[in-house]
Amino acid sequence: MAGTLTERYIGAVTRSLQPDAQNDVRAELEASIADAVEARVEQGENQADAEHAVLTDLGDPAVLAAGYADRPLHLIGPAYYLTWWRLLKLLLWIVPATAMVGVTIANAIADKPIGEIIGQAVVVGITTIVHVAFWTTMVFFILERTGADTGMKWSVDSLPEAQEDGVGRRDLIASLVFLGVASAAFLWDRFIGFALFSGDSIDVGIGLGSQTIAVPILDPDLWPWWTGGALVLIGLEALLAIAVYAGRGWRPALAAVNTVLAIAFAAGAVYLVGTGQLMNPDFLQFTLYRDDVPSDVGRILSVLLIVGIVGVAVWDIIDGWLKTRRARLGMR
Structure with a gap:
């Protein structure tokens, strides 16, 4: 939910201050802004225009915060x-x-x-x-x-929207739906297969009529242990999403659990890619191991896949800790 301009302005000022100073600065700004707005309203301005003008006169909240924190803006010069x-x-x-x-x-x-x-x-x-x-x-x-x-x-219109404490129900539903789809994808690929090929071109997989068959992309030998482990991690991710929602936000313990889950999933996936155990040999035989495909394409794709896996895991970890930090700063 978007806050008022005043709430957003005060939030932008106090965000970078020490926790023990935030309440005092917030109270001081609320009082001074309210008085200034009231004075303008008494002179005939409407409420919205008066609020906008008062905040514009106060200037960039980062400059105001630097003044409250006694943090001079030097090196380049105040203007830049x-x-x-x-x-x-x-x-x-x-x-x-x-x-x-x-x-x-x-x-x-x-x-x-x-x-x-x-x-x-x-x-x-x-x-x-x-x-x-x-x-x-x-x-x-x-x-x-x-x-x-x-x-x-700087202008008042550039103020960031007020951030809600905790995690909304929509975030929880989106996370659970995504994890459910991921689980279904693992099982569909294992028992049916995602890759569709002509029946005359490849003789493995599950027949889908006289012309088309489905071939798993992931190696069927990953079942049951590796695939089961992935499903367990997905289930734990779902429990983590529920815990974040129930606790109305991220906490250091939840961020630590998120870190462990991300590392576990990435480590397993990178190991399988590096040892050549992730992809179905039949799928690779039909797509990569052909005369018209350069021999080093498979190695290049493996490198890109590893980089992508590690990148997603690192971002997930950083995102969890950033949300935890914002939640802690928001507590008063």
């Missing part, structure tokens, strides 16, 4: 500091990780030793961080010295 800092954080989240993943994929496809792959990824990551920090700062240094306008202006 927040724009520089926001852009730098965004770039440091994206660029080094992208560069490291790209180098890792390229070296893995080239079949280089694992030690060399890790070493080059670390070197590229560190080098990228240094370059991003240096060149971003240099650009803003030049902008400040030349008096250029970045074109980025």
Whole structure:
């Protein structure tokens, strides 16, 4: 549910303050904003316009928060500091990780030793961080010295929506539906098969008439232990979603459980891909092991699949801890 402009503004100010200072700052801002709005309303403005004008006069909530925290905005200069800092954080989240993943994929496809792959990824990551920090700062240094306008202006309309405490029922339903579909997909592939081929082209699988047969994509030998283990992990993920909903939000213990589940699923999947046990040999024989398919396509796809599995797991872990942090900051 969206909060009022005042609630969103105060939330943006207090979000970065220490927990013991948030209540005092919130009370002070609520009182001062209410008084200023009331004064404008008495002069004939309507409530919405008065609120918008008062918040605009207060300015960027990050600047106000820096004043409350006694945190001066130096280095680049007050006019450019927040724009520089926001852009730098965004770039440091994206660029080094992208560069490291790209180098890792390229070296893995080239079949280089694992030690060399890790070493080059670390070197590229560190080098990228240094370059991003240096060149971003240099650009803003030049902008400040030349008096250029970045074109980025804060306005009340850019305030983020107020975040609800806890997790909504829709989130729970979406998670359970997704996990249910994943479970059904595992079982469908095992007992029926997802890949459909011409009956004249391949003689394995389950017949679906005279022309078409279905072949499992995953190796049937994964049943029952590996497939059963995956279904158990999916069931635990469902229980975790229910626990998050019942507890009205994430907690460190739940984030830790989410981390363990993500690592367990990723480790098993990467092991199966790396040892060539994940895919059905009959499916591979028909799709990859053919004269018109380059011999290294299978290895390239394996590398990309491993990177995707690890990437999803890492994001799931980070997302869980970020939600936990936001939930803790929201407690008062």
